[in-house]
Amino acid sequence: MAIFEYPDLFLFILTIIILLFVWRTKIRKKTSLPTNWPLVGMLPAILLNCHRIHAYFTEILIESGGTFIPRGFQHGYVGYFRNFSNYPKGPEFKKMFEILGDGIFNADFELWELHRRTTLSFLNHTKFYDLLERSIWEKVETGLLPVLDDFSEQGIDFDLQDIFQRFTFDSICNLVLDYDPCSLCVDMPLIPCEKAFNDAIEALLYRHVLPESIWKLQKWLRIGKEGKLIEAWKAFDEFIYPDFLRDTTLSLMFAGRDTTSTCLTWLFWLIATNPSTEMKILEEIEAEFKKWRSFNVEESRRLIYLHGALCESLRLFPPVALEHKAPIEPDNLPSGEYIKSNAKVIVSFYSTGRMESVWGNDCSEFKPERWISDSGLIKHEPSYKFPAFNAGPRTCVGKEMAFIQLVEGNDVISPRDSIILQAKHGLKVTLSKRNAKLTN
Numbered sequence: 001m002a003i004f005e006y007p008d009l010f011l012f013i014l015t016i017i018i019l020l021f022v023w024r025t026k027i028r029k030k031t032s033l034p035t036n037w038p039l040v041g042m043l044p045a046i047l048l049n050c051h052r053i054h055a056y057f058t059e060i061l062i063e064s065g066g067t068f069i070p071r072g073f074q075h076g077y078v079g080y081f082r083n084f085s086n087y088p089k090g091p092e093f094k095k096m097f098e099i100l101g102d103g104i105f106n107a108d109f110e111l112w113e114l115h116r117r118t119t120l121s122f123l124n125h126t127k128f129y130d131l132l133e134r135s136i137w138e139k140v141e142t143g144l145l146p147v148l149d150d151f152s153e154q155g156i157d158f159d160l161q162d163i164f165q166r167f168t169f170d171s172i173c174n175l176v177l178d179y180d181p182c183s184l185c186v187d188m189p190l191i192p193c194e195k196a197f198n199d200a201i202e203a204l205l206y207r208h209v210l211p212e213s214i215w216k217l218q219k220w221l222r223i224g225k226e227g228k229l230i231e232a233w234k235a236f237d238e239f240i241y242p243d244f245l246r247d248t249t250l251s252l253m254f255a256g257r258d259t260t261s262t263c264l265t266w267l268f269w270l271i272a273t274n275p276s277t278e279m280k281i282l283e284e285i286e287a288e289f290k291k292w293r294s295f296n297v298e299e300s301r302r303l304i305y306l307h308g309a310l311c312e313s314l315r316l317f318p319p320v321a322l323e324h325k326a327p328i329e330p331d332n333l334p335s336g337e338y339i340k341s342n343a344k345v346i347v348s349f350y351s352t353g354r355m356e357s358v359w360g361n362d363c364s365e366f367k368p369e370r371w372i373s374d375s376g377l378i379k380h381e382p383s384y385k386f387p388a389f390n391a392g393p394r395t396c397v398g399k400e401m402a403f404i405q406l407v408e409g410n411d412v413i414s415p416r417d418s419i420i421l422q423a424k425h426g427l428k429v430t431l432s433k434r435n436a437k438l439t440n
C-alpha cells in the first residue's frame with residue numbers, strides 16, 4: 001500500500017487516530033448519556049445500569065437538564081409534565097401493571113374518578129382515623145414490640161425491612177380485609193401472599209427496563225422475574241377471594257404495604273448512618289415528653305425534627321420512584337420537547353429529589369434541618385418539588401395514614417433501642433437496649 005512507503009506519514013495518521021480515540025473515550029467517560037447504537041439503540045447502557053437504574057436515570061436527567069428522550073428500547077420520555085387532563089396513565093401502564101386489574105392505579109377517566117371518590121369516602125369517614133390509630137397501635141404492642149424484644153434478647157441480627165413489611169402488611173389487611181394475618185409475630189411465619197409482594201414489585205420494575213417483547217417471552221416461558229410474578233399472582237388470588245372487589249382490595253394492599261415499610265427501612269438506614277440525627281430525634285422526644293413513653297398522633301405533631309427526618313427520607317428514597325403518563329394529544333413539555341400522542345412519559349420522583357437545581361448543592365445529603373423553618377415549624381414544600389406522594393389530582397390518598405404508621409413505627413424503636421447497621425441485603429441489624437448499651 002502506498003501509505004507504507006511513507007512511514008512518517010503513516011505514524012502521524014496512526015497517532016492522530018489513537019489520540020482521537022483516547023479523547024473520545026475520555027469525553028464519553030464523563031458523560032452518562034447512553035450511546036445510541038445501530039439496531040439496539042440505547043438498550044446496552046440501560047441493561048448495564050439495570051442494578052442502579054434510578055441513580056442512572058438521575059445522572060442522565062441532570063446532564064440533559066431535566067428531560068431526556070431515550071431511543072431504541074421503548075418509545076419513551078423521561079421528564080416533567082403538566083396539564084393533567086391530557087395525561088392519563090394510558091394503556092401501556094395497564095399492560096405492565098395487569099396484576100392490579102381495574103383497580104385505582106390502573107384506572108383513568110370516569111373509572112378512576114369513581115375509585116377515587118369511593119376510596120376517599122372510606123378514608124375520610126369520621127371514625128376512620130380513630131380506628132386506624134387503635135389498630136396500628138395494637139399491631140405495635142402485639143407484633144412489633146414483642147418481636148423486637150425477642151431479637152434483642154437473643155442478640156441475633158435480623159432483617160429490619162422484613163419486620164416493617166410484616167408490620168404494614170398486617171396493618172393494611174386489618175383495615176382493608178378486616179382480617180389480621182399475624183405475619184408479624186415471634187415465630188415469623190411464612191405467609192405466601194406477604195412475600196409475593198416482593199417478587200411482584202421486582203418483576204414490575206424490570207418491565208420498565210426490558211423491551212416488551214423480552215418480558216412477554218419470559219412470561220410465556222414462565223421463567224425469571226416473570227415466572228415469579230405468575231407465582232405471586234397465584235398467591236394473591238389464593239389470599240384474596242377473586243371477586244369483583246379483588247382489584248380494589250389488591251390495589252390498596254399494594255399502596256399500603258410497601259410504600260410505608262420502604263420509607264421506614266430507609267429512614268432507619270439513614271439514622272444508623274447519621275448518628276447525630278439519631279441523637280437529635282431522641283433529644284426531641286425527651287424534651288417533648290420528658291420520659292420515654294408512647295405518643296399518639298396528635299402529640300406526634302410536636303416532633304418537628306422527626307417529621308423533618310421522615311420527609312428527608314422520602315425525598316432521597318421515594319418509595320414510588322416513578323410515575324407514568326401517556327398524552328392523549330401531542331404536547332410540548334416545559335423543556336420545549338415535542339411529544340407525540342401516546343408517547344410514554346416517565347416522571348422520575350427519585351431524580352427530582354436529587355437535583356441540585358431543585359434542592360441545592362447539598363441535595364444528596366440527609367439533612368432533616370432543611371425541613372424546619374426559621375420559626376421552628378415544618379416547612380411546606382410544593383408537591384411538584386417534593387412529589388413523594390405525587391402531585392396534582394392523583395395525589396396519594398393515604399398520605400395522612402402513612403404518616404401515622406411512620407410515626408408509630410418510630411415511636412417504638414427510637415426511644416427503646418439502638419440500631420447497629422451490620423450488613424447488606426435487606427437491612428440487617430442487631431438491636432440492643434439503649435440503657436444496657438450505655439452502662440457497657
Ligand code: HEM
Pocket residue numbers: 104105116119252253255256257259260263314318319320322323324387388389390393394395396397398399401402
Ligand atoms: C410513605 C407512604 C406512601 C407513599 C410514599 C405513597 C406515594 C404514592 C404515590 C407517589 C402515588 C401516585 C402513584 C401513581 O399515580 O402511579 C400514590 C397513590 C396512591 N396511594 Fe399512596 N403512598 C403511600 C402510602 C399510602 C397508603 C398507606 C395508602 C392507603 C391505602 C395509599 C393509597 C394510595 C392510593 C389509593 C393511590 C392512588 C391515588 C389515585 O390514583 O388517585 N398510599 N401514593
